[in-house]
Amino acid sequence: MTARVLTPETLRNIVLVSNPAITPDGGKILYTVARINIDADTYESSISLLDVATGFEEPLQQGPSDSCPIPAPNGRHYVFIRRVERDRKQRGQPGLELRFASIDRPGASRLIARVHGLVSVSWSPDSLRLAAAIPVGLPDEDVKVVETLPVWFNGKGFIYKTQVKPFIVDVYSGYMEEIKLDDVKWMQVADIAWSPDGRKIAVTVSRVMEKPYLRDLYVYYLDEDRAELVAEKLSGFGEIVWSPDSRYIAYLGHRRERGFATHNKILVFDTEDRGSEPECLTCSLDRNAVNTANSDVRFSSCLKKLQWTRKGILFVASDHGRAPLYSVEPGSEPTIVIDPGEGVVDEFSATPDGARIAYTRMTATEPREVYVSDGGNARRLTRHNDTWLSRYKLSKPEKFVFKASDGVEVEGWILRPPEGVEEKGWVLYIHGGPKTMFGYGFMHEFHVLAGRGYTVVYTNPRGSDGYSEEFADIRCRYGERDYQDLMEAVEYVIERYRLPRDKAAVMGGSYGGFMTNWIIGHTDLFKAAVTMRSISNWISMYGTTDIGWYFVEDQICCTPWRNFEHCWEKSPLKYADRVKTPTLIIHSNEDYRCWLDQALQLYTALKLHGVETRLAIFPNENHDLSRSGKPKHRVKRLQLILEWLDEHLAGKKEEEKAGREAGNA
Numbered sequence: 001m002t003a004r005v006l007t008p009e010t011l012r013n014i015v016l017v018s019n020p021a022i023t024p025d026g027g028k029i030l031y032t033v034a035r036i037n038i039d040a041d042t043y044e045s046s047i048s049l050l051d052v053a054t055g056f057e058e059p060l061q062q063g064p065s066d067s068c069p070i071p072a073p074n075g076r077h078y079v080f081i082r083r084v085e086r087d088r089k090q091r092g093q094p095g096l097e098l099r100f101a102s103i104d105r106p107g108a109s110r111l112i113a114r115v116h117g118l119v120s121v122s123w124s125p126d127s128l129r130l131a132a133a134i135p136v137g138l139p140d141e142d143v144k145v146v147e148t149l150p151v152w153f154n155g156k157g158f159i160y161k162t163q164v165k166p167f168i169v170d171v172y173s174g175y176m177e178e179i180k181l182d183d184v185k186w187m188q189v190a191d192i193a194w195s196p197d198g199r200k201i202a203v204t205v206s207r208v209m210e211k212p213y214l215r216d217l218y219v220y221y222l223d224e225d226r227a228e229l230v231a232e233k234l235s236g237f238g239e240i241v242w243s244p245d246s247r248y249i250a251y252l253g254h255r256r257e258r259g260f261a262t263h264n265k266i267l268v269f270d271t272e273d274r275g276s277e278p279e280c281l282t283c284s285l286d287r288n289a290v291n292t293a294n295s296d297v298r299f300s301s302c303l304k305k306l307q308w309t310r311k312g313i314l315f316v317a318s319d320h321g322r323a324p325l326y327s328v329e330p331g332s333e334p335t336i337v338i339d340p341g342e343g344v345v346d347e348f349s350a351t352p353d354g355a356r357i358a359y360t361r362m363t364a365t366e367p368r369e370v371y372v373s374d375g376g377n378a379r380r381l382t383r384h385n386d387t388w389l390s391r392y393k394l395s396k397p398e399k400f401v402f403k404a405s406d407g408v409e410v411e412g413w414i415l416r417p418p419e420g421v422e423e424k425g426w427v428l429y430i431h432g433g434p435k436t437m438f439g440y441g442f443m444h445e446f447h448v449l450a451g452r453g454y455t456v457v458y459t460n461p462r463g464s465d466g467y468s469e470e471f472a473d474i475r476c477r478y479g480e481r482d483y484q485d486l487m488e489a490v491e492y493v494i495e496r497y498r499l500p501r502d503k504a505a506v507m508g509g510s511y512g513g514f515m516t517n518w519i520i521g522h523t524d525l526f527k528a529a530v531t532m533r534s535i536s537n538w539i540s541m542y543g544t545t546d547i548g549w550y551f552v553e554d555q556i557c558c559t560p561w562r563n564f565e566h567c568w569e570k571s572p573l574k575y576a577d578r579v580k581t582p583t584l585i586i587h588s589n590e591d592y593r594c595w596l597d598q599a600l601q602l603y604t605a606l607k608l609h610g611v612e613t614r615l616a617i618f619p620n621e622n623h624d625l626s627r628s629g630k631p632k633h634r635v636k637r638l639q640l641i642l643e644w645l646d647e648h649l650a651g652k653k654e655e656e657k658a659g660r661e662a663g664n665a
C-alpha cells in the first residue's frame with residue numbers, strides 16, 4: 001500500500017488558526033479559524049470564543065470572511081475585520097470593514113467601511129473609543145495619474161495618493177475625528193497606541209515620502225489637543241506600546257546601524273524626559289525581536305508584536321530557527337517565558353497583569369494551534385489539525401550544523417521522504433529576505449516535495465535571521481559569503497547524508513529566487529532550478545518595485561547612478577549567458593515587491609541562450625502567492641514544481657520520450 005502523503009491538494013485539510021486574543025480577565029480567547037476551500041477558491045474564516053477553564057468553544061462570528069478579533073478592555077466588546085464583496089471603487093481590491101460586536105450577543109455593526117490596509121487599532125481604556133490608523137485617499141481612477149512614491153505596494157495594489165492617518169473613532173456612533181500631528185504633510189502611520197491612563201495616544205509615522213523606512217514618534221495629548229515629537233528617524237518594525245504607568249513607550253525597531261540587516265530591538269523612551277536617550281532592552285540578546293520563521297500556513301493576524309504587562313514587556317525573538325516568547329523590563333535582561341521547544345511561538349496576547357498568555361505555536365510537523373500559559377504552565381487548547389494529520393505520513397526534519405570555511409557555524413535541516421516513499425532526488429531550498437529564517441515553521445510545500453520523493457535540504461546561510469546581527473549583514477556582498485555557505489552546505493549534505501550529486505535541484509523565492517538565479521549562473525551542479533518571485537536585475541528592481549529604490553541602495557550598495565557597475569556585477573542576469581540548468585520561472589503579475597520584469601528578463605535571456613526554460617505567470621496574484629494566493633493557484637504552483645522536478649530529477653521526460661519512440665517503432 002502506498003503511504004498517504006501530503007500533496008498539493010492536501011492544502012484543503014489544513015485549519016489555519018490565528019489571532020489568539022485573550023480577554024483582560026484571562027477567561028476567554030477570541031481567535032480566527034480559517035479553512036482553505038479549493039473548490040470555491042477561497043479562504044473561509046470565522047471567529048471562535050474559547051473558554052480557557054473548560055475548553056468549551058462556541059462560534060462568535062460565523063464568517064465566511066471574519067477575522068482579527070480585538071477585545072476591548074471591558075472584556076465584553078470587540079472589533080474585528082470582515083471581508084466583503086469586491087468594492088467596485090477599489091478596482092479589484094477586496095473590501096474590508098471594521099465591525100463592532102458584543103461577546104455575549106450575536107451580530108455586529110459596521111464601524112468603518114473600506115478599511116483595506118487598516119494598519120492598527122488600539123482601544124481607549126474606557127472601551128468607548130478606538131485609536132485607529134486608517135488609509136485615506138484610495139485611488140479609484142481608470143487612468144492613474146501619479147505624483148507619489150511608491151506607485152504601488154505589494155498586496156495593496158496602487159496606493160499612490162493613499163496616506164495612512166491617525167483617527168479617534170467612537171465605537172457606538174461611528175463618529176471619526178482625525179488626530180492632527182504638527183506639521184506632518186505626508187503621513188504613513190505605522191502604529192498607534194492609547195495610553196492606559198487614557199490621556200495620551202502615541203503614533204509612529206513616516207513623513208518623508210522618499211524615505212518611508214524612517215519613522216517619527218509622536219505623543220498626542222487628548223486634553224490639550226496637542227501633539228509632541230518624542231523621537232525622530234527611527235526605523236524597523238515601528239510598533240509601540242505604553243508602560244502600565246503611561247510614562248514610557250517601548251518602540252520595536254532600530255536606528256539602522258546595519259541598514260536593513262539591523263535587528264529590531266526594544267527601545268524604551270521616557271516621555272517625561274524628552275531628549276533622553278532610549279534604553280535598549282534587547283541589545284545584549286543580539287537577536288531580531290520579531291519572529292521571522294518561514295511558514296506557508298499562516299492566516300492574517302492583528303495582534304501586536306509587543307505587549308507591556310505588569311510583569312514586563314513580552315516579545316518573540318528569532319533564535320536558531322525557533323521563536324521563543326521573552327519578557328524584559330527596563331534595567332533587566334530578557335528571559336524566556338514560553339519555550340516552544342522545537343517550535344515557534346507565532347502570535348500571543350496576555351492579560352494586563354501578565355499572569356496568563358494565549359498564543360499559537362507551530363512546529364515543522366504541526367500547523368498552528370492555540371495554547372495558554374499560566375505562570376510557566378503551558379497547555380494546548382485546540383486540536384484542529386490532529387485528525388487529518390494522523391492520517392498522513394509526515395517525516396520529521398533532522399537538524400545539522402556544519403563549520404563553514406571561515407569557521408562560522410551554519411545550521412540547516414534535512415527532510416527525507418516519508419517511510420514507504422521512494423527517494424527520487426533532492427532539493428536545496430533557499431529562503432527569502434534575506435533576513436528571515438528557516439527552522440521550525442510548518443512548510444506544507446516541503447512535505448509535498450518530500451511526499452513526492454524529494455529530500456528537502458534547507459539552511460540559514462549568512463544573511464539569515466535567527467543569529468547575530470553580524471551574521472545577518474551581507475550588505476554590498478550578495479552572492480559572496482551567502483553563496484559560499486550554501487554551496488558548502490551542499491557538499492556537506494552530499495557527504496554526510498549520501499545524497500546523489502547528480503540528482504540535485506535548487507529552488508527559492510524572492511531573495512531565495514535571486515540566489516537561485518545566481519547559483520545557476522555560477523555552477524552547473526544542479527540538474528534543475530525553480531526560481532520564484534525572484535530578483536534578476538538590481539538596476540530595474542531599483543525603479544520598479546515598492547521598496548526598490550531604498551532596498552537596493554542599502555543591500556547592494558549601488559543605484560543606477562552610483563556604482564552602476566556594482567549593481568550589474570551583483571545581478572544574476574549578467575551571468576545568464578553561462579546558465580545550463582533547466583529552469584522553471586514562477587512569478588505573479590501583481591508582484592510589486594519583485595516585479596514581473598525580473599522574471600521576463602531572465603526568461604528571455606535563458607531562452608535566447610538555449611537553456612530549457614518554462615515561465616509560469618500567475619494572474620491576479622502578488623508576491624505572497626505561495627503563502628496566501630488563491631487556493632487553486634497555490635495547488636497549480638505546487639503541481640508545476642513537482643512536474644519540473646519529475647522531468648529533470650526523476651527522468652520522467654526521458655521515460656516519456658522512450659515510451660513515445662517505442663510506440664512509433
Ligand SMILES: CSCC[C@H](NC(C)=O)C(=O)N[C@@H](C)C(=O)N[C@@H](CO)C(=O)O
Binds near residue numbers: 510533547551593
Ligand atoms: C524594507 S526592507 C525589507 C525587505 C524585505 N525583507 C524581508 C525580511 O522581508 C523583502 O521584502 N525582501 C524581499 C526581497 C524578500 O526576499 N522577501 C521574502 C521575505 O518576505 C520572501 O520570501 O518573499
